[in-house]
Amino acid sequence: MKAVAVQAFGGPEGLAVVDLPDPSPAGGQVLITTEAIGVGGVDVLIRSGALAAYGFEAGHVLGGEIAGTVTAVGDGVDPAWTGQRVWAFAGTGGGYAEQAVVPAATLVALPPDVSPVDAVTLGSSGTVARFALRHARFAPGESVLVRGAAGGIGIVAVQLAARGGAGVIAVTTSSAERGDRLRELGATHVVGRDGGGAGDYDVILDVVAGPDLPAFFGRLNPNGRLVAVGAVAGDPPADFGTALFAAFRKSLSFATFSADTVPAADRRAAVAELLAGDVRAVVHEVLPLEQAAAAHRKLDAGEVFGRIVLTTPEFSGARGTAGA
Template identity: 70%
Template sequence: MKAVAIQAFGGPEGLAVIDLPDPSPAGGQVLIAVEAIGVGGVDAVIRRGALAAYGFEEGHVPGGEVAGTVTAVGGGVDTSWVGRRVWAFTGVGGGYVEQAVAQIGEVLPLPANLSAVDAVTLGSSGVVAHFGLSHAHFAPGESVLVRGAAGSIGIMTVQLAARGGAGAVAVTTSSAERGERLRGLGATHVLDRSGEGGRDAPAGYDVIIDIVAGAHMPSFFARLNPNGRLVAVGAVGGMPPADFGTEMMAAFQRSLSFATFSAATVAGPELRAVRTAQFAAAGGGELHTVVHELLPLGQAALAHRKMDAGEVFGRIVLTT
């Protein structure tokens, strides 16, 4: 089968199409004929080699979520799964392929009214947005700032905060055009990447959901209200400075909080329940997925070039 692997860490040119043996599902697994593959920010971070110290090596096949049809099951898996349309989490890799294997506990059936493309646009980003807000102890009436709102996680966070009764939903983004699109999804104030601008925008925020991190993350502590919480749910802009906590300590009397959030810390049944509800909501038009572009699997490098250039609004989806 065709797959895309990281042949050399660094730029998108390090991604290459390769041939791999057709996989077979082991016990507790299913084999999926892939139709759609979500291209996530973590894929780019791994591709750059930023996580090499955590065991990622060249030759790694990126991609964490796929959707398609189950074609075979391993031992201990009910054969009724064969022929069903599903979404699946493949882990920290293994998704940029024509045929994917996944543990049955990481597989969800798709509603008839939800496409494979919409499923991989929502599947991972939706739960990060949901539990990220929960991790921040967000409550109705509070003001929320979503830093880096133009990606799939940010778009879902905007929608969920608005649906959850936020008093204000501000976003940082790179252009007025993107800002207007985010307003259509529930944003009430549009700021530039530094957090400036936005007529009548709140002076401070109760919750900041940060998908960017990077060198400028510490400056956003100054935008928190007393008792405000900043939760980093991503690091597409790289790691923050090693001394970023000094900004919080300098504002000691404002009782600020910082946390990271990863969906890996959420129990499987909770993830399944939220994903199932979000898939139903998206299928019914209550949540909106935003697909930037569909590209064939063989153009994964182009997808990464577009991400690196900051061109993507929503999610790029690879198709087979």
């Protein structure tokens, strides 16, 4: 089978199309013939070497989120999955491939009218957005800032905040055009990356972190909550702890959130609900698997709004009432 592996950590040129033996599922796993593969921010971090501490080795096949058809099941897995079209989560790798093995515990049946491309656009990012807002104890009527809203997580967070009855939904973005698109999805205020302009918030959902995190934390209303889910701008400054402590006069809360801590059944339920619901999947571009390096170049250039999705020759779109 064809796969895309990191031959050298660093730039996108380190990604190579390779021929690998077809994998086979171990106990608790299934084998999937992939149709669509989501290209995530974490793939970029792994490829760049930023996550070297986690022990990724040359030859690592990227890709955590896939959709396709189950073609074999390992020991202990219900054989009824065989032949089903599914969304699945491969974890930190194995997805940029024509065949992938994934834990059966992650499988969600693909509704017949949902395209695999939309599924991998919404599934993982949407799960993070949904549980992060819950972690922030977001309530109707509250004001929300989504920092780094133009990415997969932020785009869903804006839509969920709107559906959840947020009073104000502010977004940070570097681009006026993206701001307009975020307004179409439910944002009520668009601010620059520095968060400048009026406004304090009850909830901040932050995928950016980096040097400006303390300043954003200071923009919370009394009893406000900031939940950090990503760090596209790197770690916060070393003295962030000082800002946290100084916040006690406003009873502010800082929390981190990782979808890895969500029980598998809750995660499946959230993905299934997202796929069946009306949250819009924003697909930046669909490219063939072989062009994974081009996808990474676009992400590195910061030109992506929503998700880039890779497809294999098996990709055939949705099969439902609108179907093929």
